[in-house]
Every structure is written in C-alpha cells, then in structure tokens.
Amino acid sequence: MKIDSAPQGAQVYIGDKSCGPVGNTPWTGTLNAATVTVIVEAAGYEPAIKSFKVGRVRKVQELFVPLTRQPQLEIRADADPSLVGATVSVDGVAQGTIQGPMVIKTTAGRHLIEIKKEGFETLTQWVDLSTTPALTLTPTLKAVAKAKYGTIVVEADVQDAEVYVDGNKHPDNTPSVISNVIEGVHVIEVKKAPGPPWRQTVTVVANQQTKVRAELAPLLHGGVGVIRVLSDAPGARANIDGIDMGPVPVDIKDVKAGEHIVQVKASGFKTGEKKVTVTAGGSQVVKFDLNPEVAADQGTIKVLSAVPEAEVIIDGAVVGKAPQEKKVSAGEHSVMVRLAGYKPFEQKVRVETGKVLSIMADLKGVGRLRILSNPAGASVLINGLPAKDKDGRDKTPMDVEVETGKTIVRLEMPGFVASEETINIQGGQTETLSRELSIAGKSESELKNEQKGLSSWGARALPRGRSTVDFDAGYPYFGGLRITVGAGRISQQWGFDASIGVRTMFARTELGFGGRMMVANQEPFSAALFSNLWYGTKLFDNKSERNGATFDAGILASLTALSNVTITGRAYLEFWSDRHCPEINGSGASASFKSDAKPTKACDGYLKTAVRGETVDGFTPMERARMEELTGESGGDMFGRDYGVRFMLSLIAEIAVRQRWNLFGIIEGAPFQDERALFTDQFSGPMAEEDLVLYGRVGLSYKF
Template identity: 30%
Template sequence: MSRTLVVGITLLLLCIGISAVSAEIGGDQGWYRIHCNVDGASVYFDGEYKGTISGGELYVAVYTTGTPYSTIRVERSDYRTYTASLPKAPIMGDTAEVYATLQPAETYGSIYVSSSPSGAAIYLNGNYRGVAPLTIRDLTPGTYNVEADLSGYQSDWSRVTVQSGKQSNVQFTLTPIQQYGSVSITSSPSGAYVYMDGVYKGRTPLTLNNVAANNHNVELDLSGYYDWRTTVSVASGVTRYVDARMVAIPSETTGRIDVASSPTGADVYLDGVHQGKTTSTGPFTISNVRVGTHTVRVAMSGYHDYTTSVDVGGATTSYISAALQPASMGATGSIAVASSPSGAEIYIDNAYRGITPLTVDGISAGTHTVMVALNGYNDWSTSVQVGAGSIASASASLSPVSAPTAKAGVAPFAAIGALAALGLLGARRKQN
C-alpha cells in the first residue's frame, strides 16, 4: 500500500471520530429546571454534581443525543435528602420541570409510658405529664427521670434516654401495697367454730387482726344449728363486725332443700307449687319440707326447664344445682361427682354447684376444674374433659386433716365432749 493511501485513510478516520465527538458534545440541548424550597442545596444527577439551588431553582442542561440521566438527589445539611427518578429527558429546546421539597431533619424524640395496672400518674423530671398509657412528645435528646404513681401501689421510676427522631418505651409493673384490717365475729348462741376462707380460726366471740384488705368467706359451725356463711369486705385500717344468728336444726319430721341455678333469677317449684326465685347471693332455701321424695322444677323464660327428684331427710338439707340450658343450645355435657366420704361441697370452675354425690348438667364442652371440699378433710381437685352430650366422672377420695381441739374444761365429762364433737361433724355436712 502506498504511503499516500495510508495517509488518506488515517485522515478519513480522524474526520469520522471528530464528527462523532462533535455530535456528542455540541449536539442539541434541553434543560431540567429543578425547583427546591431550600437555597444552597446541592443537586446530583446519577451521583454527578450539577450545581446548587439559588433563588429556589437550578437549570441543568442535557444533550438530547447523549445518554439520558435517570435519578436526581438533592441534599443539604440539617435536611432529609431528597431522591427520585428523573422525568423523561427533554427534547431539543424544551425544559422539564422537577420539584424537590426538603424536610427538616428531626431533632426531637419521644417517650411512650405504660403501666400495669393502667391509669398511673406519670411525672417527667418531677413534672406531671398525664395518665398512662401516655406518649410524651417533643423531647430534646438526653436522659430523663420518669415516675409512675398509683393509689394503693408502690411508686416506681425509671431513667430513660431519648434519641433524636426515635421513641423510647418504658413499662411500669406496679406492686400493690399490702393493707390490713380486722374482723370482729360474734354469734348467737356463742361458741361457734369460725372458719375464714376455709381455715379454722377459733370460736366466737372472736376478733381477727391483720386480715388482708379483700373479700373473705366466713363460716360458723355449731352443733345442733345450721352452718352460717357470709362474705365480709375488709378495708385497710377498718374493723368489720359480723354477728351470726344461728338457726336451730328443726325436728326430724322435716328437712330443707337448697336450690341454686345458673343463670340466677329462675322460678322454683316444689311438687308443682311455686316457692320463689333463685338469687345471686346464695341458694334459695325451701324450709319445712316433709320427709320423703319430692319433685323440684326450675324454670326460666328462654331456657329448658330443669326437673329432678330429691329425697329429703329429717333435719337435713338436700341440694340442687340447676344449670339451665338455652332453648337453642345443645353443645353441653355433664359431670358426675362423687366423694368418699360423701356430703362434700362441689365447685366447678370455682362456682359452687351442690353436694356429693351429684350429676351436674349443662356443662359446656371443654376442660373444667372440679374441686371437692369437706370440713375436716383436705380439698381435692382435678381437671375433667367434658364432651357434648356425654357424662364425665370425677371421684374424690378425701384424706382427713387434724380437727381443731377444744380447750380443756369445755365439757365436764369426756362422754359429753365426745357427743359434742360428733354433733359438730354432723352439722358440718348440713349446709345453710
């Protein structure tokens, strides 16, 4: 190849390259106009710095023949960085509008305070701020003392650190302040055995001190009299008075029937004769029922009647616990409860249901707790699975505990003392 030809080809290639570069650099132009609410903010296209906002805007020229930009970033100290995708590149001589609004960076934090139980008064550095649950806002970063105060509970506090733009959480679990009162118990006649919450305490007249402020069950037993029960509400620093009027057990020719129902307010019929309604304060008692077999019906609007036969003995109390079933409901079963010895109280899910042996109907399908209690014996409990339309069983073999001993000299003769003890145990099996 001649030297002249080589030089010609080289010059041709150089011209082609120069034309391509000229088309890239000196090609047709369009513009992006960036609008921003903060002067002095820096603008970047695909990470390439393009200038600074002045007078609320910045023009950025782009070549229509070049590779288009895809993203924009606008930033300034103390503001949140703005990022977005750029709109389609403008054509020759046109301007594409882009709007970037910068938000100030957060300089405050907050504290969310909760308490168990809720309702505690919340103090921040000694200043009252409201009742939990509570959010304390607009706090400058730093450390704060937070205190929770609720009547009847020990106050509690915590040191909390607040960070800019973040929420700190603090949970107070308050401890109750143990409070005590007194209960003064008398009976007519006196000398009755006193049990509080099932624990023997002594004989009337009797004053019990340091009793926790709460509701307590009080029971009095005396040979020849029906057991007497009540619930007493003890308040801190206060003495409550209980005066039990014991009812003598009637002659051997009549007895009693105690009827409870769930729900309460049901009508009770004895041998077809209306006797009254059940209540939520205790069993409804039918007194002076002649010895023999009787029919008891418990009825309430919207529920199926509950009818059963009951044997009444002389000077004894028979028990009926009627779980009424809604007319449209049938997914229930029963629990047959027995005990050795019999005559024990039955509690299902802590609700009194009657005396053993007894089949308790209308129990919802599922797992239930059965407890059997008899004076002079340890309580017995178990879990029972009840199926719809079936009868589950719970049989308690009760173990005796040591009975309280009477003071020396109560009875002049050992034989009389033994008879009194037997009478006491018999009366424990008769319910008021």
C-alpha cells in the first residue's frame, strides 16, 4: 500500500488515531485485504478521512490525498499592548483570551470577530476567509471616555445668599466655589430672603473655571425683574417694547414689573414676537425658534426622531442630525434617517410651497443574523418572507440585518426536511444560526401520486410497502383473486415484487405464485421480466386425480400517461403438464382404474372402448378421436400426463378510476397454434367445445 499527500510529510493513521500514526507521507506498508479508514493530517490543513478497499489480488495499491489548507486567523497585540487580557469570539463563540499572538482555526467564509475588555469599547470586525486561507489582524482598542469636570465660582451683590446647582443646595453660601462639576450645561440659582430667586444657565468646560454674579439687590426692593432672551438664528437681535437690546443671547435687567413685548429679529428669518409678564424680583428665559423666510417655490421639511443622534439625509445629501429642518423646492423628495444598530427609515414625501412638512422617523433596532446550513444553498424565509443579503443572495450562507425581537427563521431545500426556529435578535449584536438539514421522504402529494399510479399488471414494480389486490372474471378462468406485494427497488431502474393468487375454471381450481423484475423505468416507459407458476386440481374432488401445473415466463413493456392510464404489452411462453384421467392398472381387457378413483365420463369411455375393446353407449368414436387429437396420445398413453408449450401475446389496459381503485382489462391469445386440451369440454365440462385460443378478463385492483 502506497499513501501520498499534497503537501507531503503529513501523518498517516490507519483505522483510527488511538494507535498513533504509522508514518508520514509518502508512506509504504503492508495491509490485510479489507476496507480500511485512512486518516491524513498535517499542521495548518484540514484532516482528510478516506475509506479505502484493499484488494486481495493486487500487489500494490496507491492512494493520493490532496489536503485542503484550513483557514486560520491570527490576532497580534503588537500594535496595542492593551489587547493583552482581552477576550475574543468568532461568530458569537468564545475563542479565549489574548496573551500574545493568538491563532484561531475556523472555516472558509465570512466571520464576525469581537474583541472585548473591561474599560474599552467592544471592537467588532467582519473578515472574509473565502479566498484567503490565512489572515493576520493587528487591532487597537479604544478606551471608554471618562467623565470630565470643571469649577463654578458664584458671587452675588449681597452677602450670605444661598446657592443651588441644578436644584440641589450647595453647602456654602455666597461667595462660593463649586468644584468637580461635570462638563456641560447647568442651572445656577441664588436666593436671599425676602427677594425672589436669581437664576442663570451656565456651560461648564472641563478643567476650566466659570464665574457667575447674581444681582439680588434690586430684587430685594421689588418692582423689577430680568428677562433672558435666547435664539438659534444666526445674527439675531432682541427688542423689548420696541427698544433694541443687542444680539442674543442677552439678559435684559431692571425690567419693570408688568407686561412687555419681546421681539427677536434676524436676516432671512421671520420676526419672532412674544408677550412676557415680568414679576417683581422674577427672572425668566424666553427662547425664540425663528422660521426661515420661504421663497415662493419652496417649502420646509422638518425631520424628527425619537432616537437621538440619528443622521438625516435628504435627496442623498447628509444635512445633519435629527431634529433637522431644511428648505427645499416644492415637489417630491426622498428622506432617509439612519443610525448604527437601527434599520434605516426611508420615505418619499411631497413638499408644498410655503408649508412645513413634519416627518417622525420610526427607527427600529436591528441586529445581524448569520445563517448557515449543511448542505449550503438553502432558501431562507424570515417571518414568512424570502430573505436576501445586501448582495442580493437568497441562499445560505448569508448575512442579513433583522429587526430586534423574536424572529422566525425557516430553511427550505428540495429533497430535505424544512428547518424552522424562533430566535431573539438583540439590537447591534450578531446571532449565528447553523442547521444540518435532514433528507426528506416523499411529500404527501408525491405519495398520493405514487399510490394512484400503482399497476398490478404493468412493467413498473410496486415500491416496498405498497400492495395491490386484484379481482377479475373472464374466460377460460371464470374468477380470480391475486395479491401483489412490493419487495423493493435497488435503484430507479430496478425493482422487484411478488404475488400469490387463486383462479378457477370450475373443472380445476389453481393456486399460483409469481414474480416481476423491473429492468427499465424511464417515464413514461417501463419494462420488466416476469414468471408465474400455477398448480391445481378439481376443488373438493381429489379422487378424480385430475391435476395440472402451468409455468409462464416472459417480458412486459408499459406506457403510462399522467399516472392514470397504463397500457402494457406482454409476450411469454406457457408451459403445462396436465393429467386429464386417473392412472390405470394393467393393460388390455384387464386394465382398470384404481379402486377409489372417480374418472370423468370421457376418461371412463375411452378406457372401455380404446383399451379394453368394449362397446359403450354414449361414447362415440368421434369423441375418442377428438381426445386423441387434443392430447396427441392414444391407448394407454391417454392416462399419462399431457405436456405442451405455447407462445402467448397479451394486451392489458389499466385505468385509475379512483385514488385506490384501478379498472383493468386483459386480452390475450396463442395465434396460429394448437389447442390446449384443458380448455375444451372434452376434459373440462364448463369449457367450449373447442379451445378458442383467444381469452379475456376484466376486473378491479385495490391499491394500498
């Protein structure tokens, strides 16, 4: 035995790996004649397992095993030492912790790599090993951002005023220094009885100091308040009661208690106006969202989203993050709102001149689903709908985005049992579904069609587990019953079945056994070989000693249309051996039947006239001559066995009238050939005077 591989140097195991390798390729050794399992392994390659038959008479046999490189992924921490201690998973399956260069063996195709470490953002990356057997990654981790802090210094024009930050009282009164304030916007409130509180919004910058001064003295004496005016319009200016107060934001101080008209004006925007009531010692914030002045042929699209930081795209151009407003020309426009971890929201809208169209984007969380099957190429249905990936591929393997929540995934493939499973999809995460599909049996409709197309008399053998029962009536056999049972099929072309039956012509009742071997099966044509053996006597009359055996052997050829009609031609040889009269003892005038034998009238008449030389009333010389003509025997030989053979031709039609029932008819004959004595009234009373040489019968078949 010679075993080689590409590349060479692979370890060779015989049988299994428990006994260790027998050597490395190229390997030569002696093996006993048998079917053995050969395992070939090499580092970096997928193991190969081959079943090999070692012959007895061949001195040298060779086996060549090409090895397939096993795809592998190497993750190195050279670029970022913080990778040490991070955990790695491939397609959601944990692979271990990075301690140095890490090699992961996997399969060909696309895979999702995830690297996690506490204090760092999770790194997610797709890799494709379809064409590249090995890939090296040098990723870097990004530390989770930490909170940043600043300082607020609060002063006031009065001493010992209470200080509040975002509604929480600070331990120190004015003047006070508030440390470790988180970067961002905060509300500072300063109180001094009996006056109203003073409020101001401040923005804290990390590692910087922000100063505010509360002017409480005017509030303590009553009569005036403060209005803070805000607006997001560039270049906006505030007015109170028609007096310009300067650019916004602005704090309008010492405003007399009572009603005032506050306006904000900006170029390119409609003027905003609000009525404000000032209370003595009060402070309030008034914000203006100015609407752009719209051209005659323009309108406005306003995009809102319940999910913050969503990106807004109008007519293919990114315009910012929601909420977002944009002036556009009147007419149709496409709006998209997208955010990582969510299914993009897309909508076609029509904008009317001078009007604002508001759109609320309903973003639904999505996760990724990687679907695998063995064998590959299965169709995928997600929640009952056919699925496709971004490349338009609709067969496994595939990667698709799926909405979060419970999802029903169904895999279908012709010839295999469909697989269905419910999985829970998490937003921003990847789930992997891998299934081994089981080979399917026939469907219910295929089983019904198979049953409907069963044939008792045609060339197509019954499948294993299928049977038919035939009832027929005709001539020369007046009645018959036959059961056929499928024995199995070796392949599409070869099959076997067997039958047992009984038939009667009243003068004789026969029991028979038969077999059918299908040798060709190509719709709509089929062909088979068949044989039958029948043996019988006169029922309930053993003393007549009349019996016979018939053996048929021949060929069948059938045409089937729409599983409903089968037309069969049959050609065969019919061999027979019949005993028409009981044996006799002695010869000449002393010849006689056995003491308990009961011969027919014809047999008794022939013995007395042809053998003993007597004269018998009712038995004529013509009858004697007819018996000798039919059997070809005379004298004492008439009481032996009658042997013969004929060539028979048949035409059979079967019609499936119901799912379980066939109606059939058979016409057959032995054209231009001698009569068979059994089928004449000389030897079988119910028969015609002559053998008609053309026979027929009709009947029903029950299929199950």
